[in-house]
Amino acid sequence: MEYGPQREDIMLKPVSGKALPVYKGEVLRIIQVEGEQCVDFNAFNLHDYKEYMSTSNTRRAHGFRVKQGDLIWSVQSRDRPMFCILEMADTCVTDLLGGRCKASRHYPEGFTPEEYGIHTNCQDTIAACIGEHGLTPDDVHDSCNMWMNTQWDSNGRTSTLRNTGRKGDYVDLLALFDTLSVPVICGGADSNNFFYKPIQIKVFKASAETEARVESLEQRHGPRQRTLEHFRVKEIKAARELHRDPNYVPEFVNFPMKTRRIAVQLSETQYSGLQAMKKLLAAKDDGECLRTAFFLWYDRNRRKAPLRSTLRLI
Amino acid sequence: MEQKRKEEKKHLVEVEFNQQQDVYLERLRKEGRYGSADAEIIQNVFQEFLNQTQT
Numbered sequence: 001m002e003y004g005p006q007r008e009d010i011m012l013k014p015v016s017g018k019a020l021p022v023y024k025g026e027v028l029r030i031i032q033v034e035g036e037q038c039v040d041f042n043a044f045n046l047h048d049y050k051e052y053m054s055t056s057n058t059r060r061a062h063g064f065r066v067k068q069g070d071l072i073w074s075v076q077s078r079d080r081p082m083f084c085i086l087e088m089a090d091t092c093v094t095d096l097l098g099g100r101c102k103a104s105r106h107y108p109e110g111f112t113p114e115e116y117g118i119h120t121n122c123q124d125t126i127a128a129c130i131g132e133h134g135l136t137p138d139d140v141h142d143s144c145n146m147w148m149n150t151q152w153d154s155n156g157r158t159s160t161l162r163n164t165g166r167k168g169d170y171v172d173l174l175a176l177f178d179t180l181s182v183p184v185i186c187g188g189a190d191s192n193n194f195f196y197k198p199i200q201i202k203v204f205k206a207s208a209e210t211e212a213r214v215e216s217l218e219q220r221h222g223p224r225q226r227t228l229e230h231f232r233v234k235e236i237k238a239a240r241e242l243h244r245d246p247n248y249v250p251e252f253v254n255f256p257m258k259t260r261r262i263a264v265q266l267s268e269t270q271y272s273g274l275q276a277m278k279k280l281l282a283a284k285d286d287g288e289c290l291r292t293a294f295f296l297w298y299d300r301n302r303r304k305a306p307l308r309s310t311l312r313l314i
Numbered sequence: 315m316e317q318k319r320k321e322e323k324k325h326l327v328e329v330e331f332n333q334q335q336d337v338y339l340e341r342l343r344k345e346g347r348y349g350s351a352d353a354e355i356i357q358n359v360f361q362e363f364l365n366q367t368q369t
Contacts, residue, residue: 291335298338
């Protein structure tokens with residue numbers, strides 16, 4: 001894909017970062033200058049910072065590790081693709097589970113304000129970057145981690161493997177709307193092979209091809225998007241203290257949920273099958289088992305996008 | 315004969331669906347393959363699920 005002319009070229013020194021606008025149709029390139037450096041990434045809607053990148057919404061769409069061709073999504077309240085990953089080096093192992101490192105992780109080694117001073121960490125690096133735009137440390141959110149070679153075992157425990165990033169490797173992110181993008185050099189220790197390296201950032205202006213890709217993705221995913229107009233409470237709180245509104249009545253979706261009972265006649269053979277299935281599913285009664293069987297069948301045979309549920313009979 | 319009588323025995327199972335789950339019944343009703351009454355659709359779907367999972 002052909003990009004527009006380069007308009008930014010920034011060398012990030014260890015352990016810094018930069019919050020920079022990347023406009024709709026533009027491409028943000030994140031480059032390994034020496035290799036083996038983890039990059040934490042935050043992003044906000046440039047015109048409404050309450051819409052920000054969501055790692056959970058992204059991993060719901062693409063799994064724990066985003067890769068080339070995947071989308072990076074905004075928070076569930078808006079549910080909008082923010083970036084399309086146009087290019088991603090094979091060595092760029094991504095991580096949407098680790099969140100970001102923070103100073104307190106290093107307190108046990110004496111990196112406290114009182115003893116050796118705090119250790120570098122992504123929470124504080126991102127906070128330092130976004131402060132330029134009036135955002136607070138509370139606005140830092142979980143990162144899309146690039147070149148973060150983590151793994152998990154079947155018990156959910158995480159561990160970090162050697163960073164495999166190579167000199168010159170890069171990731172290209174196409175902005176699907178105007179963003180404040182925040183790539184930072186990870187200030188942790190093990191995820192960078194115990195030494196910090198610089199990262200280069202470039203921004204390319206929009207081209208006819210990038211704009212066409214944005215338009216195509218907007219058409220595909222636009223209808224699911226929610227805007228402020230859909231919100232009952234629209235104003236952003238300015239005060240920090242929370243106070244209850246005694247007159248507020250929540251409007252839950254489809255509440256109260258209506259249910260009805262349907263009497264289903266089963267043959268002896270069908271009923272025997274239901275009893276066997278009840279044991280497999282650990283269903284509490286015949287009705288629950290029959291309903292579960294109905295929806296397992298529906299999921300398998302009719303649903304366009306199967307549920308992620310691991311509830312399976314076979 | 316005894317076996318046949320056993321086969322003819324019917325069991326009534328009450329299943330609870332919510333308003334959102336009704337949509338799936340309605341969709342299958344329109345499809346026409348599984349019958350028109352809710353109970354009939356559920357029974358036929360269950361039979362098909364048994365066939366799929368027991369083979």
